[in-house]
Amino acid sequence: MLEFINHIFQTFGATVVVPIMIFIVALCLRVSLKTAMMSAFYAGVGLTGFSWIISAFTPIVTKIIKQMVNNTGIHLPIVDIGWQAGSLATFGSTVGLSFFVFGLILELVLFAIGWTKIFMPSNLWNNFGFMVWGTLAYYVTHNFWLSLGLSFFMLLYTLALAETQADRWSNYFGVKNASVCSLHNMEQAVPAIILDPLWNLLGFNKVKMTPETFKAKLGVFGEPTTLGAILGVIIGVLGNLKSLNTLAAWGQILSFAIALSAVMTIFPLVTDVFSKAFAPLAEEIDNKRSKDEVTTEGDAEELAIKDKKRWFLAVDDGVGYGEPATIIAGIILIPIMVLIAFILPGNKTLPVVDLISIPFMIESIVAITRGNILKVICNGVIWFSLGLYASSWLGSVYTGAISHYGVAIPAGIVLITSFNLMARPLNALIFAAWISKNPVWIGLTIIIYLVFVFVLRTRREQIWLYLKKMSEKNAGFNGSTEKII
Numbered sequence: 001m002l003e004f005i006n007h008i009f010q011t012f013g014a015t016v017v018v019p020i021m022i023f024i025v026a027l028c029l030r031v032s033l034k035t036a037m038m039s040a041f042y043a044g045v046g047l048t049g050f051s052w053i054i055s056a057f058t059p060i061v062t063k064i065i066k067q068m069v070n071n072t073g074i075h076l077p078i079v080d081i082g083w084q085a086g087s088l089a090t091f092g093s094t095v096g097l098s099f100f101v102f103g104l105i106l107e108l109v110l111f112a113i114g115w116t117k118i119f120m121p122s123n124l125w126n127n128f129g130f131m132v133w134g135t136l137a138y139y140v141t142h143n144f145w146l147s148l149g150l151s152f153f154m155l156l157y158t159l160a161l162a163e164t165q166a167d168r169w170s171n172y173f174g175v176k177n178a179s180v181c182s183l184h185n186m187e188q189a190v191p192a193i194i195l196d197p198l199w200n201l202l203g204f205n206k207v208k209m210t211p212e213t214f215k216a217k218l219g220v221f222g223e224p225t226t227l228g229a230i231l232g233v234i235i236g237v238l239g240n241l242k243s244l245n246t247l248a249a250w251g252q253i254l255s256f257a258i259a260l261s262a263v264m265t266i267f268p269l270v271t272d273v274f275s276k277a278f279a280p281l282a283e284e285i286d287n288k289r290s291k292d293e294v295t296t297e298g299d300a301e302e303l304a305i306k307d308k309k310r311w312f313l314a315v316d317d318g319v320g321y322g323e324p325a326t327i328i329a330g331i332i333l334i335p336i337m338v339l340i341a342f343i344l345p346g347n348k349t350l351p352v353v354d355l356i357s358i359p360f361m362i363e364s365i366v367a368i369t370r371g372n373i374l375k376v377i378c379n380g381v382i383w384f385s386l387g388l389y390a391s392s393w394l395g396s397v398y399t400g401a402i403s404h405y406g407v408a409i410p411a412g413i414v415l416i417t418s419f420n421l422m423a424r425p426l427n428a429l430i431f432a433a434w435i436s437k438n439p440v441w442i443g444l445t446i447i448i449y450l451v452f453v454f455v456l457r458t459r460r461e462q463i464w465l466y467l468k469k470m471s472e473k474n475a476g477f478n479g480s481t482e483k484i485i
Contacts, residue, residue, distance in 0.1 A: 015051065018316075019044040021124045022277055025313075029281055039277045046274025050318050053266060058082065058353055060259050061334075064252075065352050067239035068338060075350075076341065078395035080419040081409075082353035083184070085402050090131035092405035095138045099131050099151040106152065111311075116159040118166065118181050122281070123314035129183035130154045132421055133431055136394070139401035140435050150434045154427070157449050158183045160456055165189040165364050166312045167305055167464045168471060172367040173320045178278055181314040185360050187426040191383045192368040192375075196470055199375050205473045209374040211324035224324055228264035231331050232257030238335060263356075264331065268322030278315045305464045317360040325371035330359030332373075333380050340385055348392040354419035361420060370471040387423025394422050394431075 019040040026036030069075065090096035104127070107120040134151030138144060158181060166179035180186065199205060215223065236253030243249040304310060320326055334355045341351055361384075362376055369375040395415045402416060403409055409416055422428075433441035456463065 015044050015047045018047060018125045019277075021121065022281075025119075025122045026281055031280055035280045039280055041277075042273055043277035046270055046277060046318060047316075049270035049273065050267075050321075053263060053270065054356060057259060057263050058356055060256060061356055062352050064235055064239040064256055065338060065355065068235075069350065071239070071241045076348055078349045078392060078399075078415040078417050080350060080352045080354050080391075081416045083357065083418045083420040085416065086132045086398070086418045086421045087128040089402045089405040090128045090135050093131075093135040093138065093401075095134040095144060095147045095151065096128070096131035098148055099134055100127055102148075103127055103130060103151065103155060106155065110156075110159065116163060117311045118159050118162050118179060118314050119311060120155075120159065120181055120314045122278075123181055123316055126182035126184075126316065129421070130158070133183075133427065135405065136397055136401050137431065137435050139404060140397055141437065143437070146434065146437065150431070153434070153445065153449070154183055154430065157430070157452075158186050160449065160453050161186045161189050162314070163312070163460075164193075164456060164463060165368060165467070168467050169320075169364065169367040170312065171301065171468075172370060172471075173323060173363075175275060175278060175315065175319060177310065177312050178315045178319070179312045180317045180320065180363055182317055183427065184421050184424065185317050185363060187424055188362060188379070188383060189364040189368060190426060191379050192365040193467070193470075195379055195382070196369065196375070199369075199378060200473060204374050204378065205372065207372070207374050210371050211328060211373075214328070224264040224268070224328060225261050227328055228261035228331065229257045231335075232260035235260070235335050260331065264327055267327060268324075271319060271322030274316070275319050278313060278319060281313055301468070302465075305468065306461055317363055320363045320366070321359050323366070323371075325373055325376070326363055326366045327359045329366065329373045329376040329380070330362055333358050333362070333377060333384070336377070336381060337384055340381065341388060344385060344388055346392070347388045348395060348415075349388045349417055349419070349423070351388075351419040351423070354421075357420040368467060368471060370474045372474045375474075383425065384423055386425040387419075390425050390428035391417045391419065391422040394428060398422055 022043045023036050023040035026039050027033075031039070091100070104121060104124065110116045111119050111121075130151045133154050134147045137150045138147035141147060162179050162181035169179045170177060211224070214227065233253060236256040237244065239256075240249040240253055337351055337355065337358070341347055341349060358380070362380055365376050365379045369379070395417050398417050399409065399415045417423075430445050433445050436442075
């Protein structure tokens with residue numbers, strides 16, 4: 001059975017399987033057949049668009065990054081070859097395939113009994129994020145049940161984090177009753193919440209570093225398209241420092257600038273198409289909620305927070321990728337993280353291919369800080385720097401597991417990683433506790449989770465109101481004016 005499911009998924013891929021799931025979910029929500037069908041098509045078109053853009057841009061940015069490495073003479077032994085290898089390997093492992101089937105069942109049960117407010121099956125594809133950790137654990141411990149249990153535990157705590165930030169994500173990105181819920185892009189909510197009082201103490205909340213500010217003060221130079229070109233020139237120059245006196249170098253620099261400008265221009269358009277797959281479903285959730293009369297938008301927002309029956313549709317991170325603050329902060333973080341990788345003591349990881357995934361990785365931070373780009377960058381620098389250590393520690397395990405389950409390692413590379421999947425401090429700590437096979441450490445992770453869930457269940461309204469007030473402290477910014485509607 002597991003081999004058959006693997007064959008089906010490998011044959012049709014995410015661009016077919018995900019739309020089918022969206023179609024089924026839409027029908028279950030009693031959406032009209034026409035709307036359900038169009039939601040499915042938009043999901044497929046959006047995923048295809050993302051795939052085309054990333055596939056075309058990844059070789060370009062990878063080449064520039066490698067040239068930057070060569071210019072510095074610094075060679076790090078663990079090379080990021082992208083998350084795709086990890087996702088493919090999980091479907092080749094028994095633990096991964098087992099979770100793909102039984103994890104879906106658990107997601108349905110957890111939602112049905114009210115354990116979580118997040119409907120995860122609508123984001124089926126991103127289950128590979130849970131599968132990869134179970135696959136790594138099985139490679140290390142050879143204990144099937146412990147490894148499968150780790151994947152299930154990762155699902156449970158991710159659902160809790162997703163619910164914690166769901167109201168902020170939904171409000172900021174403008175998709176009612178929806179939230180991202182992928183393991184590899186969810187833990188960033190932790191530093192975003194914990195570090196925010198520190199940033200406010202330093203006055204970062206008063207710094208109007210937002211897309212609107214860029215446009216107001218820089219005019220045409222503040223547009224994402226223009227910013228993409230400017231950042232492209234800067235990164236291109238860093239990649240050609242030793243050959244700036246040649247025509248070929250400037251040809252590459254300007255070509256990269258146009259390519260990055262195109263990404264920052266086209267991605268929001270594709271994102272808009274992709275969001276149309278989820279908007280009707282999220283609206284249907286809203287229609288099924290109580291119709292309390294409200295007088296202002298503020299009242300409506302607080303009533304939504306107080307609504308105990310409110311639940312959220314899990315959507316793909318691609319829905320928020322093209323939002324201005326998200327993509328601008330993400331692109332700025334690319335050269336910063338490469339520089340940090342060079343100078344960070346003890347780091348062995350070179351982020352390359354997954355650098356283009358940074359906008360995916362910061363969505364929760366953007367939502368919680370209400371698009372304050374300075375805060376997003378500072379949170380990203382701290383958390384992803386810790387992530388480099390996690391990735392360095394996991395390099396040999398990840399390489400062994402990926403090659404064991406049938407994914408070829410590029411020639412000339414000794415150790416591989418995925419910056420998006422493995423540069424995860426919190427996930428790495430949980431992984432370390434579980435593969436230790438020590439009941440005390442495993443039990444501690446479970447106890448912390450249960451306490452967290454208890455607090456979330458009994459204080460959810462207060463938590464959401466606190467995060468709302470926290471986000472409103474960011475002066476001069478009332479949310480992105482280019483939300484995805």
